[in-house]
Amino acid sequence: xxxxxxxxxxxRARVLKALAHPTRLWMVExxxxxxxxVCELLETVDADFSTVSKHLSVLKQAGxxxxxxxxxxxxxxxxxxxxLEFMGCIEAVLAGGAQDxxxxxxxxxxxxxxxxxxxxxxxx
Amino acid sequence: xxxxxxxxxxxRARVLKALAHPTRLWMVExxxxxxxxVCELLETVDADFSTVSKHLSVLKQAGxxxxxxxxxxxxxxxxxxxxLEFMGCIEAVLAGGAQDxxxxxxxxxxxxxxxxxxxxxxxx
DNA sequence: TTCTTATTTGGCTATTTAACCAAATGACCG
DNA sequence: CGGTCATTTGGTTAAATAGCCAAATAAGAA
Numbered sequence: 001x002x003x004x005x006x007x008x009x010x011x012r013a014r015v016l017k018a019l020a021h022p023t024r025l026w027m028v029e030x031x032x033x034x035x036x037x038v039c040e041l042l043e044t045v046d047a048d049f050s051t052v053s054k055h056l057s058v059l060k061q062a063g064x065x066x067x068x069x070x071x072x073x074x075x076x077x078x079x080x081x082x083x084l085e086f087m088g089c090i091e092a093v094l095a096g097g098a099q100d101x102x103x104x105x106x107x108x109x110x111x112x113x114x115x116x117x118x119x120x121x122x123x124x
Numbered sequence: 125x126x127x128x129x130x131x132x133x134x135x136r137a138r139v140l141k142a143l144a145h146p147t148r149l150w151m152v153e154x155x156x157x158x159x160x161x162v163c164e165l166l167e168t169v170d171a172d173f174s175t176v177s178k179h180l181s182v183l184k185q186a187g188x189x190x191x192x193x194x195x196x197x198x199x200x201x202x203x204x205x206x207x208l209e210f211m212g213c214i215e216a217v218l219a220g221g222a223q224d225x226x227x228x229x230x231x232x233x234x235x236x237x238x239x240x241x242x243x244x245x246x247x248x
Numbered sequence: 249t250t251c252t253t254a255t256t257t258g259g260c261t262a263t264t265t266a267a268c269c270a271a272a273t274g275a276c277c278g
Numbered sequence: 279c280g281g282t283c284a285t286t287t288g289g290t291t292a293a294a295t296a297g298c299c300a301a302a303t304a305a306g307a308a
Contacts, residue, residue, distance in 0.1 A: 001150070001168065001169070001170065001226050006146065009146035009147075009149050009150050010146045011218055012146070012147075012149055012211070012215075012218070013143075013144050013145050013146040013149055014144075015139070015214045015217045015218065016140055016143050016144035016149070016210070016214065017144035017145075019136050019137075019140050019144075020137050020138075020140035020141035020143075020144045022130065022133035022134045022136070022137040023133075023134055023143075023209055024131050024137075025134050025137055025140070026125070044125065045125070046125065059126045062217065063217045063218065063220060063221060066219055066221070079217075079221040080213065080216055080217045080221045082213035082216055083213055083217070085209070085213060086140070086210055086213070087136070088206075089204065089206035089209060089210070090136045090139045090140065091136075092188065092204055092206055093139045093187045093188055093203075093204045093207070094135055094136070094139065094187065096187060097187060097190070097203040120241075
């Protein structure tokens, strides 16, 4: 795996990691309804002010939310609404993989013995 | 936020966390092409055998992949292919939020002053 | 300017995660 | 059975993450 590819997967993982927290997931859904200031989110979350702020900062750094200052408040909004579409699939995972597309692909290398595992294709 | 809701978001976050690692993301895409044994995945990954095995175990526990033992090999396959659909959106995030759906919703609570921040709606 | 409100930053500690190595298990082969 | 292959488990350590508290900003309001 070359460096560029590695960097790509790291970047993708970073985005997912930003989403991979219950509170942040909740806030993302909240922000999907429209922008909210930190204190509004705080009301619904049961955590410290600074904790909420840090979660929002994680989402912002990942590029998932945007922030705009108005007066003394910071208004956060969902920048990339398509992340909401993840939820359906996540529910499918939680439901045990009940898939709408049950045509699972078979083996690509059907009878591969894997003896001295590493002679077939390399870096595919 | 009641306990049930909290548990739901925790569960969702757990699934995302399982995906939120460059190596695991890579392996998921690899398994999307068809099932593979651990040693096949190992070839493409540049990590210890045990490391790869543990990553796979994380994916399995999350319910994202399935495993089947045949002979002395363990064959992993993608159980829930819809996770692949995340990638498009992740790219959009990385591209800076260039969205196909640019109709961002506005404020839900337009002029809310948020003074003594916590008198409006509670637990919504 | 001083006070208050809204939010971020900077520690600090506890928990989780990742990676490697070494040892254990499980299945086939001779 | 004893060996070897494929994989998992356990142990250890380093690094990342999450949470809270307290202090620092930033913007009005008095």
